[in-house]
Amino acid sequence: MQTLLLRHMRWLFTSDGDRKLSPIVMAIPIVAIFGLNLFILAYAVRISLPETATVSATPQRVSNTGLTAENTAFAADVANPALDSRSSAGDTMVFDVEDEEWDMEPLRVVNVFDLPTAEERRVQFIRNCATCHGSEGRGDGPAAALLLPPPRNFVDSPFRYSSPWADREHVLSDLQRTITEGVPRSAMPGFGGVLTESQIAGLAEYVHDVRQQGEQLALPEEGISVGVRPPITSELVARGKELFTTLACNTCHGDSGRGDGMNAEALVDFQGRPVRPADFTSGLFKTGQTPEDLCRTILFGVPGTPMVAYEAAVTQDNDDDEETINTLDAWALVGYIRSLRSAPQPPGEASGALIEIYQASDELMMTDPTHIAWLGVCPTLVTVKPLQHRSEETTSIAVRAVRSAEQIALCLEWQDETLDLARGNEVYADAAAVTFGLSDEAPPLPIGFGLEDDGSGDSVNIWLWAANRQYEVTTGQPSAKVAAHRPDGDWYLFVPGSGAKIPDVEQIDQPNGVIANRATLDANTHGLGTIVIQPTASQQASTTATWSGGMWRIVIVRSLSSADDQDVQFTSAQRIPVSFALFNGSKGDHADVKLVSAWHWLEVMP
DSSP: OHHHHHHHHHHHHSOOTTOOOOHHHHHHHHHHHHHHHHHHHHHHHHHHSOOEEEEEOOOOOBOOOSSOHHHHHHHHHHHOGGGSTTOEETTEEEEETTOTTSOOOOOOOOOGGGSOOHHHHHHHHHHHTHHHHOTTSSSOOTTGGGOBSOOOOTTTSOOSSSOTTOOHHHHHHHHHHHHHHOOTTSSOOOOBTTBOHHHHHHHHHHHHHHHHHSOOOOOOOOOOOOOOOOOOOHHHHHHHHHHHHHTTTHHHHOTTSSSOOTTGGGOBOTTSOBOOOOOGGGTOOTTOSSHHHHHHHHHHOOTTSSOOOOHHHHOEEETTEEEEEEOHHHHHHHHHHHHTOSSOOOOOBOSOOEEEOEEOSOGGGGGOTTOGGGGGSOOEEEEOEESBOOOOSOOEEEEEEEEOSSEEEEEEEEEOSSBOOOOBTTBOOOEEEEEEESSSSOOOTTTTOOSSTTTOSOOEEEEEEEHHHHHHHHHSSOOBSOSOBOOTTOEEEEOSSTTOBOOOOOBOOOTTOOOOSOSEEEEEESSTTOOEEOOGGGOOOEEEEEEETTEEEEEEEEESOOSOTTSOOOSSSEEEEEEEEEEOGGGTOBTTBSEEOOOEEEEEOO
16 A cells, blocks of 8 residues: 555656646645554554453452551552552453453353253252262262261252352352362362263252252351452461461361361361361362462351351451451461461362373383383373361372283372281271273262162272282282381382282281282172172282382283173273272271272273
């Protein structure tokens, strides 16, 4: 365009006696070129500026002042949003999308026409939730007695992980998040990657409607907003430590925040069922993982639990402006509580992880857990949680899988500070279990349990490994008499033959004892109390193991195919539902006391 205008200019200014134009006419192209360049410059400046976004926001009346000059300056901005880039106009707040203080992740929304029907929602609830929560959602399922804290009674208990003043849309969003991710420090598993988003949204709708059938508790007057997070300074943390004691937080949560205060064992919810205070050193909080979630819990409490609202104790009117509220004490507690974390949030996939089976680079690795080739196999970290609440160091299990032309090998690695080899007379051995679904759909949870103890559950195949049987297979002797062995700086290799290196421990006198010929047993179950060990002729799995530096690593090997129709098959391309369980003998784990994972997928390639 500019070229065309220049050509016209040259024509206008070309000397020609017959061409006489007025100065105004000649100025028109010049003005046009100037305007065009001005437009281009303005556009370039516009696209170089940071993007902005708008969100609906309620004007704050929070002003946090009183600790440091830095906090005072920051709080002035909070009290008057018009002073900074987050200024509000009416109900719309404008801010830079790169601001980390704001979570711009959209709600997980499933269109109405994609939601399951009412009957489909009920069927999904019965299949995936009723074993724990009961067929009517009252927390009285057949597996409820195994769990501590017990499953939620949806009918008579308020939702604990959503604001009591939230509208239906936000409550459904919080329910979907809970169903997808599970609940930290509880046996509630995640279903993300196992159920579809539509199924999860349908379950959230179903649970919400079940709650509406119960008595609606009177809600307190809606509280204030948490405001904007102030800088977490050393002065703020010191103030939080002081408040932690003066407000008696330590009587439940313990002096060091481990959830072991003097009142911890006596705590019950409003229905009289036992609950446990949070272990702050874990860094995991049931009501949410952000500082804002923690501040909201301090201010407003957790409905239906002994965790009451502390809004009156940690907020006050500002002396210089009685229309604003100072919440710095609440944020001081947040700062101190977060400072108690002993480690970052543990790694691991909550549910629905895809575990790939790699081609074995050396077939010797399938019978040697110490083989260097295992380092070349990418592990999948899977989250495990105790069925009964306790302080727990083991939070995940690393899973590797390889195959040869005829066999498959699973390598499992997890933290266990003690080497527990004996079993019997209230002494328990370390153990692990791998459970496979025998259909394309993940079975109900807990592992393979149906709603009734009548064989109505899905049949599953379980590989049961135990350290005492591993010792017996390795040595040809009964398992050791020692309950827990702590060989600092040493390692032990449990493999058949002369390569084994085992602890030197006293032997138990078992004149009638029977030495098992396999460390891992094949079994099946299709409901509560229905586990059946397969006959000796059907046992195929073999295992080698090592314990070193507080870590177990075991390798379980089995043929790709089996003649038993109750065995999992690895011969065709498919995704096999798989879950894991761990037993720590020194903690008394056995039977239904254990760490468990949600369902994941083992991907078999042709």
